[in-house]
Amino acid sequence: xxxxxxxxxxxxxxxxxxxxxxxxxxxxxxxxxxxxxxxxxxxxxxxxxxxxxxxxxxxxxxxxxxxxxxxxxxxxxxxxxxxxxxxxxxxxxxxxxxxxxxxxxxxx
Numbered sequence: 750x751x752x753x754x755x756x757x758x759x760x761x762x763x764x765x766x767x768x769x770x771x772x773x774x775x776x777x778x779x780x781x782x783x784x785x786x787x788x789x790x791x792x793x794x795x796x797x798x799x800x801x802x803x804x805x806x807x808x809x810x811x812x813x814x815x816x817x818x819x820x821x822x823x824x825x826x827x828x829x830x831x832x833x834x835x836x837x838x839x840x841x842x843x844x845x846x847x848x849x850x851x852x853x854x855x856x857x
Contacts (some may be wrong), residue, residue, distance in 0.1 A: 750772060750773045750774075750775065751765075751766065751769060751772045751773070751774045751775070752775055752776070752777055752780050753774060753775070753776050753777065754777055777825060777826070777827055778820070778825075778826055778841070778843060780827065781825070781826035781827040781829075781830055782826070784830055785826065785830065785839060787817070787835070787836055787837065787838055787839045788837075788838050788839065789838075789839045789840075789841060790805055790838065790839070790840045790841070791820075791841045791843045792805065792840070792841065792842050792843065793842075793843050793844065798821070798822075798842045799821075799822050799842055802818060802820070802822060802840055802841065802842040803818065803822070805840050806818035806840045809837075809838050809840065814836075814837040814838050815834075815835070815836045815837045815838075816836050816837065816838050816839075816840060817829050817836040817838070817839045817840070818840045818841075819839075819840075819841055819842075820841030820842040820843050821841075821842040821843060821844060822842045826839065826841060
C-alpha cells in the first residue's frame with residue numbers, strides 16, 4: 750500500500766509508483782477515513798473552503814457538539830485519530846484530489 754500525502758504531487762511519484770504496479774494507492778485522508786467512527790463533513794471547492802469549514806465547526810460547537818476541525822487548514826485527520834480526545838463530528842477542509850467516499854457511521 751502506498752499512502753499519498755496531499756503535499757506531494759502525484760506526478761513526482763510516477764517513477765516510484767511504476768516500480769510498485771500492484772500496490773494499492775490511497776490518500777492520507779482515505780486511509781484515515783477507514784478508521785474514523787465520527788460523522789465527517791468534508792468541504793471542498795474553489796473558493797471559501799476555509800471560511801465554510803470554520804463556520805460549520807463553530808455552528809456545531811454552539812449547538813453543543815464536540816468538534817474536530819482540520820484537514821488542509823490544520824491538523825490532518827490521521828493525527829486526530831492518534832489523539833485521546835474524540836469529537837462528536839469531524840469537519841475537514843479537503844482538496845478535491847483527496848476526496849473519496851467516506852461513509853460516516855452515524856448522523857449528527
